Amino acid sequence: MKPLSACDMNAVLGTAFIGRNVYYLDSVGSTQDSAKSFALSGAAEGTVVIAAQQTAGKGKRGAEWASPPGGLWLSVILYPEGGLNPAVLTLAGAVAAAGAIERAAGLKTSVRWPNDCYVNGRKAAGVIGEKSGRAVIIGIGVNLNVSMDDLPAGLRRTAASISVEKGHQIDENEFLRELLKEFESMYCAASGGDALPVISRLEKMYGIAGRSVCGFSGGRKVEGTVSGFSEDGSIIIRLDSGLQVSFASGEFTLEKEKIS
Ligand code: BTN
Numbered sequence: 001m002k003p004l005s006a007c008d009m010n011a012v013l014g015t016a017f018i019g020r021n022v023y024y025l026d027s028v029g030s031t032q033d034s035a036k037s038f039a040l041s042g043a044a045e046g047t048v049v050i051a052a053q054q055t056a057g058k059g060k061r062g063a064e065w066a067s068p069p070g071g072l073w074l075s076v077i078l079y080p081e082g083g084l085n086p087a088v089l090t091l092a093g094a095v096a097a098a099g100a101i102e103r104a105a106g107l108k109t110s111v112r113w114p115n116d117c118y119v120n121g122r123k124a125a126g127v128i129g130e131k132s133g134r135a136v137i138i139g140i141g142v143n144l145n146v147s148m149d150d151l152p153a154g155l156r157r158t159a160a161s162i163s164v165e166k167g168h169q170i171d172e173n174e175f176l177r178e179l180l181k182e183f184e185s186m187y188c189a190a191s192g193g194d195a196l197p198v199i200s201r202l203e204k205m206y207g208i209a210g211r212s213v214c215g216f217s218g219g220r221k222v223e224g225t226v227s228g229f230s231e232d233g234s235i236i237i238r239l240d241s242g243l244q245v246s247f248a249s250g251e252f253t254l255e256k257e258k259i260s
Pocket of ligand 1: 029030031032054056057058059060063065067072073074075115116125126127128139140141142
């Protein structure tokens with residue numbers, strides 16, 4: 001474990017508090033679990049736990065998350081006030097990851113609401129949010145410089161590695177800076193419990209209102225047009241039948257390339 005000083009991190013990251021304390025671990029089960037322990041022992045808000053690899057990385061709905069060397073596997077410890085919904089923070093993580101992929105690697109992304117980032121139709125990053133006492137732990141996993149051979153065979157057709165898509169290695173520090181700066185700015189803007197700043201950022205990136213989406217919720221296929229988002233981060237879709245429905249969970253693709 002190598003905790004970096006506040007000075008080191010400020011120089012690298014340019015954030016006010018996210019990443020002020022960073023723990024780099026060589027190998028860990030899951031940075032989510034390590035972050036929960038750090039939070040229990042009083043870790044400051046914004047503490048980031050990064051692992052070079054995870055042996056029991058956690059994905060959404062209890063799935064395993066393959067975390068070989070070369071990826072960016074991190075968890076951020078937050079103590080949100082004002083009832084900020086973890087789902088909104090998870091969405092903020094996905095928006096920040098998409099922004100970092102675009103700025104640090106120059107690749108177009110799609111956000112699959114609420115928490116996945118796709119590049120060239122394959123998943124390049126995922127985010128989970130977990131509550132632990134008064135802490136919310138946001139876990140962000142990015143296949144940054146991952147070799148496809150290091151991913152399980154079953155994932156190679158559906159997962160993307162940013163460096164493979166780009167054709168060269170991506171600077172991890174630059175990526176981290178882009179990711180955490182934007183995440184912090186959305187977190188601060190939303191800290192009163194309002195999802196609007198996160199949604200506005202998503203809207204700015206993808207111009208989603210009025211666009212067609214398709215996806216799944218509760219095992220059912222959903223097709224329609226995005227009407228907007230509610231304060232708790234739910235997506236509101238006008239179904240092709242004309243009915244307007246708010247979905248708190250599911251997976252819907254918002255593709256940037258379709259709007260430009
Ligand atoms: C998903 O299923 O899309 C969410 C994946 C989240 C993976 C990240 S990697 C860092 C953090 N630690 C974990 O064990 N999971 C999250």
